[in-house]
Amino acid sequence: MSKELYEQATNQANYRAIFENQKEKLIEVFEGDLIYPHNGGYFILGAPLFFEIKLYLEENKTSVVLLDLNHNPIEIEDLKEFLMETRSKYTEALNKYKMGLARLKKSRMIPTLTKLHDLEDDVED
Numbered sequence: 001m002s003k004e005l006y007e008q009a010t011n012q013a014n015y016r017a018i019f020e021n022q023k024e025k026l027i028e029v030f031e032g033d034l035i036y037p038h039n040g041g042y043f044i045l046g047a048p049l050f051f052e053i054k055l056y057l058e059e060n061k062t063s064v065v066l067l068d069l070n071h072n073p074i075e076i077e078d079l080k081e082f083l084m085e086t087r088s089k090y091t092e093a094l095n096k097y098k099m100g101l102a103r104l105k106k107s108r109m110i111p112t113l114t115k116l117h118d119l120e121d122d123v124e125d
Helices: 003-033 047-058 079-106 116-124
Strands: 035-038 041-044 064-067 073-076
Touching: 003 035, 003 079, 035 079, 041 047, 047 064, 047 079
Parallel strands: none
Antiparallel strands: 035 041, 064 073
């Protein structure tokens, strides 16, 4: 194997490793953004929460008690407002992740891959 081929293979392996590492960091930020505080509790935003809320709304409930992330009963006084807030926050988090991942995929050089914090700052603007 020539020296050039060896360097190319090494660079490609380094690129892939850094890319996957940065992608994992983006996923961790996204998962953190999905934790939503409300009324002293913490909820994980996503389909299971939205489905549960919609079921209560179909039963014409306006307020309910839900278990939060730590299995604490938390009263939700305005169910419709809670659903709108949580879905909005979920959409924000998903769009932020989508934009960060798109920028990461566009990065073709290792130095640009390692600027994850810069990507996060740009995404929040």
